[in-house]
Amino acid sequence: xxxxxxxxxxxxxxxxxxxxxxxxxxxxxxxxxxxxxxxxxxxxxxxxxxxxxxxxxxxxxxxxxxxxxxxxxxxxxxxxxxxxxxxxxxxxxxxxxxxxxxxxxxxxxxxxxxxxxxxxxxx
Ligand SMILES: [Ca+2]
Ligand SMILES: [Ca+2]
Numbered sequence: 437x438x439x440x441x442x443x444x445x446x447x448x449x450x451x452x453x454x455x456x457x458x459x460x461x462x463x464x465x466x467x468x469x470x471x472x473x474x475x476x477x478x479x480x481x482x483x484x485x486x487x488x489x490x491x492x493x494x495x496x497x498x499x500x501x502x503x504x505x506x507x508x509x510x511x512x513x514x515x516x517x518x519x520x521x522x523x524x525x526x527x528x529x530x531x532x533x534x535x536x537x538x539x540x541x542x543x544x545x546x547x548x549x550x551x552x553x554x555x556x557x558x559x
Contacts (some may be wrong), residue, residue: 441498448492448503453478460493467491467506475510476547487549494546514552518544 445465450458460467479487487510495502520542527539546553 443497446494449490451488451490454489454491458489458491463464465493465495467493467508472519473510475512476516479510491504512549512552514548516547516553518546518554518555521542 442463444462445460446462447455447458447460448552454473457470457473458467475487484517486497489508489510491508493504493506495504519542522542524543527541527557529537529539544555544557546555
């Protein structure tokens with residue numbers, strides 16, 4: 437690098453809908469958030485525990501260019517409570533029902549992942 441040449445960092449690409457969440461300082465290369473990320477909105481697949489942002493950053497100095505990849509992992513916090521899909525559920529029980537007769541209720545869901553999304557039931 438020649439003494440008067442400055443470095444310039446820019447995003448070449450950011451995966452999916454993440455572009456609006458990240459900024460890169462052109463002079464320092466520091467990546468910062470422009471707003472909070474709601475993990476459950478941007479990584480919607482219930483089976484996917486991992487939520488990654490794939491980024492390509494270009495570093496320019498004069499006519500030279502280097503590209504490197506940055507993989508950012510969006511970790512989950514337990515910010516959703518379990519909830520039933522309906523507010524109430526009606527069950528009819530005959531007085532002749534035997535002890536041990538069981539009844540099902542709708543499955544509750546928790547939008548969080550892994551242990552943060554576990555649901556338990558208690559009377
Ligand atoms: Ca939760
Ligand atoms: Ca969460």
